[in-house]
Amino acid sequence: MVSLQDISKLIATIKSVSRYDFEDYSEKSFQRRVEKILMDNRINVTALIEKIKTNKDFLEKVVKDITVNTTELFRDPEIWTTLKHRILPRYKNNKSIFIWHSGCSSGQEVYSMLILLNEMGLFDKAKVFATDLNTDMLELAKKGVFRYRFNLGYFDNFDKVLRENPYNFEEKIDVPYSKYFDIDKAKDSITMKQFLRDKPIYRKHDLVNDKNIFYSKFDIIFCRNVIIYFNNKLQNKIIELFSNNLYKDGYLVLGAHESILGPVANSFERTKGLYKKKSF
Amino acid sequence: MLYKAVMIGGSAGSFQVVTKILASLPKNYPLPVFLCLHRLKHVRSGFVEALSIKAQLPVEEPNDKDHIKAGKIYLAPANYHMYIELGNKISLSTEEPINHSRPSIDLSFISAAYTYKNKMVGIILSGANKDGAYGLKKVKDSGGLTIVQDPKECQVKTMTTASMKLTQVDHVFSTNQIIDFLLKLN
Structure with a gap:
């Protein structure tokens, strides 16, 4: 596990070469993101810090990799x-x-x-x-x-939100998917x-x-x-x-x-x- | 007091074991108990209620940055990873699933091991994959006490045997022995 000292060093370095500021990020998830970046790039934290100082594109990529991008159709x-x-x-x-x-x-x-x-x-x-x-x-x-198979699980959410009425169980509303997106199973895609x-x-x-x-x-x-x-x-x-x-x-x-x-x-x-x- | 927290990980076949453990923990139990349990993808609600039925302690799915209190059962919410932060707080994350699991037992155990060091008890129950094995090793490496449910008793023993392969665990216990042990921490 990356030590908290190294995390602080990394945050200070990013701050000194850009306007990105991770000082007030949650410790555990930030630490975990950094570990993932180290693994994906096969480098250690010292090398990461050095590369960030000199390589602007790499810095931008690291910042993108720190952000978490989970999102779902009609989540909750x-x-x-x-x-x-x-x-x-x-x-x-x-x-x-x-x-x-x-x-x-x-x-x-x-x-x-x-x-x-x-x-x-x-x-x-x-x-x-x-x-x-x-x-x-x-x-x-x-x-x-978006990827069709990955999002398949969320079609249930679509149905629940758009086709049902919890205040009137007998009401069923017909909203076809094709009104809002095209599904291409062969290409594994949903296109809005x-x-x-x-x-x-x-x-x-x-x-x-x-x-x-x-x-x-x-x-x-x-x-x-x-x-x-x-x-x-x-x-x-x-x-x-x-x-x-x-x-x-x-x-x-x-x-x-x-x-x-x-x-x-x-x-x-x-x-x-x-x-x-x-x-x- | 020797310990500050108990964390339990489980998957397939662990629900009844957890229910039995929770039923045995008395009101005013002196430690917080964290549960990191896999659930079926679409069983998102109703789990807390099901676990609460027999539990004497309050069971809740915490919000991000909730303060940890003794005598409460914290269930990792569906579709979130649950971390234990320094400063006695829980934090949540929606990072990608690990080993197809969110919540990931490994992540919860790793963060708890880092925070509580030798002041925690980690328990792995019945389960159908290896999630938790690495986390339990981290608990042991940090000086914490490690227990697995006896694989002979597990409905599915993949998780416990994987844990035992990776770590010289302190105890291999039946459900009843786990309960006795937890009650003595009292």
């Missing part, structure tokens, strides 16, 4: 069902809905939301922004092509429809350093399973950023096992796994 269907039945209907009479997917990775969450918005008749009103630190992931998100791909604005964004880069506040901010990689101090700073950039009564959607722990928790009211910004 209960949250999406809540959005569908309890939250989104409130926006029926709004002129617009501003949505920010922070830490969107390869975009499955963005597409899930776009599909849901379309089913709710809210697609045209929505202004959708999506950001990530990892530009490779943003490119994947823009392309909207053009109208979905064209909608979001994707930008690189660094939650550690950057403020809101969109000159707008938001009705809904998604940031799911991102702040688990940060310590309490950085978590609180980011939640504050979100709080300051949500409209009152706006919603923050975190991962299923994330919570708000600092004083900023007082700005939110937790309802069914979502955080609603209080109006005062």
Whole structure:
């Protein structure tokens, strides 16, 4: 296992040659990412630190490898069902809905939301922004092509969210997959429809350093399973950023096992796994 | 007190063993107990409830950065890895599965071994793959106490035999012996 001293050295080196700052990352997962990088590149930590100092491209690659890119279509269907039945209907009479997917990775969450918005008749009103630190992931998100077999397990989630109504078990809604994506089993691919791909604005964004880069506040901010990689101090700073950039009564959607722990928790009211910004 | 934590890893065939162990641990048990158990891909909810039925201690799937408290059972949430951090906190991660497992027993054990050193007890139960074997070795290497469920008693013994191959474990115990041992830590 890489020692904590070496981890500190690595973080200090990255900080000295770039604006990336991993100081407030969660120790264990960061340590584990670094170990994976050492194994994948077959080098030791001293060599890694030296190479980072002199090779800018390598540094960028290391930063990308540190980020975790797990995302799934309709991950945690209960949250999406809540959005569908309890939250989104409130926006029926709004002129617009501003949505920010922070830490969107390869975009499955963005597409899930776009599909849901379309089913709710809210697609045209929505202004959708999506950001990530990892530009490779943003490119994947823009392309909207995912592996079929890998995502097969998540079709159940699609069915649960879009075809069923937990408040009325008899209701079965017919939403064909082909409305939203083309499946090519031979190529093992799912390709999102053009109208979905064209909608979001994707930008690189660094939650550690950057403020809101969109000159707008938001009705809904998604940031799911991102702040688990940060310590309490950085978590609180980011939640504050979100709080300051949500409209009152706006919603923050975190991962299923994330919570708000600092004083900023007082700005939110937790309802069914979502955080609603209080109006005062 | 000699120990600060107990961590139990298991997979196929471990559910009933864990249930029996939890049923035997009394209220005010002096240590936190971490469970890292594989589950079927789509069994995401209902597991805590099932384990809670007979347990006298509260069973929960922790949130990220929750403070660790004695007398609580922490079950690694579905689809997350669970780490034990320095500073008495749990952290979660959605990194890729390891050996097809998320939660990975290895990762939980490695992080616990690093944090608790010789102040922990690691237990591997019945299971159908090798996840956990390397983690248990790390517990032993860090001075912790290692136990495996007697393979003769396991519904599936791959996990326990793999653990015993990799590590000179301290005890090979039946479920009842594991329970007696845990109660004496009291």
